[in-house]
Amino acid sequence: MIRFENVNKTYDKTLHEALSEVNINICEGDFVFVVGKSGAGKTTLIKMILKELEPTDGRILIDQQDITQLKRRKLPYYRRKIGVVFQDFRLLPEKTVYENIAYAMEIVEKKSKEIKERVPQALKLVGLNHRGHYYPEQLSGGEQQRVSIARAIINNPKIIICDEPTGNLDPKTSIGIMKLLKDINESGTTIIMATHDRDIVDRMQARVITLAGGKVISDKKGGYDCEDTCY
Amino acid sequence: MKIHAIKYFIRDSAKSIKRNSLMSIASIFSVIAALVILGIFLVIAMNIRHITSDIESKLELKVFLEKGVTEATRTNVEDLLKANSQISEVVFESKDDALNNMSDNLEGYSGILQGLKDDNPLPESFVVKVKDSGNIKAVNDYALTIDGVDYVNYGKTYVDALMKFNEFTNMLSVVVLVILTTISIFIIYNTIKLTVFSRRKEISIMKYVGATNWYIRIPFIIEGSVLGITGALLAVLVVRNVYYYMLGAFSGNTPLLMGATFAPASAVLPTITLYFIIYGVVVGSVGSLFSIRRFLDV
Numbered sequence: 001m002i003r004f005e006n007v008n009k010t011y012d013k014t015l016h017e018a019l020s021e022v023n024i025n026i027c028e029g030d031f032v033f034v035v036g037k038s039g040a041g042k043t044t045l046i047k048m049i050l051k052e053l054e055p056t057d058g059r060i061l062i063d064q065q066d067i068t069q070l071k072r073r074k075l076p077y078y079r080r081k082i083g084v085v086f087q088d089f090r091l092l093p094e095k096t097v098y099e100n101i102a103y104a105m106e107i108v109e110k111k112s113k114e115i116k117e118r119v120p121q122a123l124k125l126v127g128l129n130h131r132g133h134y135y136p137e138q139l140s141g142g143e144q145q146r147v148s149i150a151r152a153i154i155n156n157p158k159i160i161i162c163d164e165p166t167g168n169l170d171p172k173t174s175i176g177i178m179k180l181l182k183d184i185n186e187s188g189t190t191i192i193m194a195t196h197d198r199d200i201v202d203r204m205q206a207r208v209i210t211l212a213g214g215k216v217i218s219d220k221k222g223g224y225d226c227e228d229t230c231y
Numbered sequence: 232m233k234i235h236a237i238k239y240f241i242r243d244s245a246k247s248i249k250r251n252s253l254m255s256i257a258s259i260f261s262v263i264a265a266l267v268i269l270g271i272f273l274v275i276a277m278n279i280r281h282i283t284s285d286i287e288s289k290l291e292l293k294v295f296l297e298k299g300v301t302e303a304t305r306t307n308v309e310d311l312l313k314a315n316s317q318i319s320e321v322v323f324e325s326k327d328d329a330l331n332n333m334s335d336n337l338e339g340y341s342g343i344l345q346g347l348k349d350d351n352p353l354p355e356s357f358v359v360k361v362k363d364s365g366n367i368k369a370v371n372d373y374a375l376t377i378d379g380v381d382y383v384n385y386g387k388t389y390v391d392a393l394m395k396f397n398e399f400t401n402m403l404s405v406v407v408l409v410i411l412t413t414i415s416i417f418i419i420y421n422t423i424k425l426t427v428f429s430r431r432k433e434i435s436i437m438k439y440v441g442a443t444n445w446y447i448r449i450p451f452i453i454e455g456s457v458l459g460i461t462g463a464l465l466a467v468l469v470v471r472n473v474y475y476y477m478l479g480a481f482s483g484n485t486p487l488l489m490g491a492t493f494a495p496a497s498a499v500l501p502t503i504t505l506y507f508i509i510y511g512v513v514v515g516s517v518g519s520l521f522s523i524r525r526f527l528d529v
């Protein structure tokens with residue numbers, strides 16, 4: 001359902017390629033880690049799925065559709081198919097937990113009746129059913145990330161993309177977040193997660209795509225392949 | 232765009248204005264300042280127009296007949312004048328009328344003038360009023376072509392000067408309008424840009440979740456328009472009070488020039504209110520549109 005075909009990316013005037021000849025194929029329902037050192041190109045890859053960046057050349061197909069050809073006007077509707085989770089949570093500080101999640105539904109013009117039904121369900125799913133009226137700053141990092149996951153799944157996207165979602169969390173909290181993501185994946189949602197957290201990757205035993213210097217150097221199921229042995 | 236989204240827009244705009252209350256107040260004040268200056272110009276321009284049209288409506292042409300024209304020629308001239316669609320009124324002034332008018336104006340000489348009664352040298356004439364003072368020259372030219380007309384008098388230089396002046400003030404108020412509009416758009420643009428900047432995170436989140444650009448723009452446009460309209464309404468109050476004060480100070484009906492008076496408040500204020508509100512909405516929404524443009528490219 002997500003397919004990179006010979007994708008290259010060179011940022012403006014920089015000479016080295018952030019991504020080079022990337023070919024990936026991700027199927028519906030997959031759980032995929034994208035790993036690699038800082039600067040390997042993980043975020044660049046993720047931003048291209050969101051069409052926040054355009055490849056310098058190559059094609060990116062989502063559901064057989066080449067998104068590099070997608071009109072800018074259609075972009076919002078495309079993004080509604082994808083949920084995003086970031087390292088820094090990106091919650092709105094002026095809105096409560098409930099409002100932050102409801103907001104994602106308001107934006108796509110859902111009816112208030114549906115919003116009132118769905119938001120408490122999502123809060124319950126992420127284990128925060130009694131935190132709706134809290135403001136993000138009143139929550140721990142792990143709880144904030146749960147809110148952002150609730151927001152990512154609220155419109156039932158087929159794909160969820162996470163860029164270092166555990167990067168700001170301690171190991172114990174990270175495990176909880178990973179369990180939540182795994183549950184979401186098991187309900188049928190495709191998940192792509194960029195990380196450089198070895199423990200988490202080893203624990204999950206899912207598909208791992210390893211990037212180094214913008215190139216895919218390994219793509220197999222298992223743990224976090226040590227980059228030294230891969231070279 | 233569904234109707235129920237409107238309540239979210241209003242909620243978000245209100246929140247944003249409250250959150251940035253200091254900047255909001257600042258931009259309301261800059262709109263007031265620009266509009267009060269503009270208001271003064273509008274009031275002056277409207278009064279000049281009022282006074283000139285007042286004077287213009289009193290302008291008349293005097294069509295003098297040749298000496299000793301026959302009754303038939305005179306009737307013909309009168310018919311032809313009345314037939315002209317640009318002429319609103321034609322009044323005959325006989326030799327005797329002319330002499331009487333002159334005696335009234337030159338009281339001290341009435342004795343001498345009465346002596347002329349038997350051998351009155353003054354010409355007969357028609358006093359002609361024109362519907363639109365812009366046509367006064369055309370009517371002058373027309374009257375001159377009629378048989379039996381000797382010459383026409385319409386205070387040419389005076390009328391021309393008045394019309395030039397009128398044109399000048401119209402042009403000046405357009406120039407002032409353009410300059411002040413640009414300034415206020417720029418100020419609102421900067422205010423909203425601060426709001427947008429403080430909400431850029433929110434905007435990028437909205438874009439990630441799949442909000443359309445219009446969905447993101449609308450609360451900012453509402454915010455800008457509210458600031459613009461608030462400034463406009465307060466400016467109306469200021470201009471209104473100043474105008475009433477001025478009318479009071481000049482005791483309203485004191486003739487200023489050739490019997491013309493200030494335009495009554497009822498003629499000036501509704502127009503200004505309407506202009507200001509339109510101005511507030513346009514300046515506010517255009518300023519918002521400009522300031523948000525850069526932040527939508529995510």
Ligand SMILES: Nc1ncnc2c1ncn2[C@@H]1O[C@H](COP(=O)(O)OP(=O)(O)O)[C@@H](O)[C@H]1O
Binds near residue numbers: 040041042
């Ligand atoms: N906006 C940018 N402009 C120029 N170079 C960039 C930009 N973003 C990332 N890069 C470069 O692209 C490469 C990959 O970066 P990134 O995708 O952020 O890596 P990762 O997320 O794996 O740490 C790095 O060399 C980085 O310096």
Ligand SMILES: [Mg+2]
Binds near residue numbers: 042163
């Ligand atoms: Mg990164």
